[in-house]
Amino acid sequence: MAERDGGREGRDRSPVGATASRPRGFRLDQPRPPRRRVVPEWDPEAFGRLSEKIARFLGTGRFIVWMTVVIIVWVLWNIAAPDVVRFDSYPFIFLTLMLSLQASYAAPLILLAQNRQDDRDRVNLEQDRKQNERSIADTEYLTREIAALRAGLGEVxxxxxxxxELQDLVRELELERRQEGTGRSGQYAFPAERANRPPGRDADDR
Structure with missing residues (x-):
């Protein structure tokens, strides 16, 4: 009984470091519950895509035309319209405030779009570098293979x-035929010479 109680106490006692770093009731086989945040969350990719669209629109001629039209209408309205309907009299302080607000938002959006483009360019350059390394390795391998084939073909x-070689062999056969034709009396080395002989001399050859 004492041994069983001692074993239970030993199991209940755990290292101080293991329990100190984990809260009570924490389990490793389950995901952590989401933390509550005071600041609202947003998708960085969606915000980045939106900033790129805005930056592209700010860099087009359409934006410049529309902005010029709005400023001209704004100025003419606040000059030629009656005083009752004017909302921004000279020196157009509200217009200056709106343009400053637009510039203050446009600059960070353009910088964010440029940073995303730089990241894409960096990834593309890394991929191109790896592709070039593979192409160089393949080219070197093919060069070695072609050199090996040339070396092998040199011995074929x-x-x-x-x-x-066949011409030399034919010359040797011709030389042997001539030697045999001159060494034997009344005999020919090849059947072609026999066929060219006159028919009356067959009996002498026998």
């Missing part, structure tokens, strides 16, 4: 070499 009999 070519058509010119076979032709020269």
């Amino acid at each position: 009999a070519t058509r010119d070499w076979i032709r020269s």
Whole structure:
């Protein structure tokens, strides 16, 4: 009984470091509950895509035309319209405030779009570098293979070499035929010479 109680106490006691770093009731086989945040969350990719669209629109001629039209209408309205309907009299302080607000938002959006484009360019350059390394490795491998094939073909009999060997063989056979034809009396080395003989001399050959 004492041993069982001692074993239970030993199991209940755990290292101080293990329990100090984990809260009570924490389990490793379950995901952590989401934390509550005071600041609202947003998708960085969606915000980045929106900033790129705005930056692209700010860099087009359409935006410049529309902005010029709005400013001209704004100024003419606040100059020629009656005083009752004017909302921004000279020196157009509200217009200056709106343009400053637009510039203050446009600059960070353009910088964010540029940063995203720089990240894409960096990834593309890295991929191009890896592709170039693979292409160089493949080219070196093919070069070595072609050199090995050339070295192997240097030891293979070519058509010119076979032709020269056959010509030498034909010359040797011609020389042997001539030697045999001059050494034997009344006999010919080849049947072609026998066929060219006159028919009346067959009996002498026998």
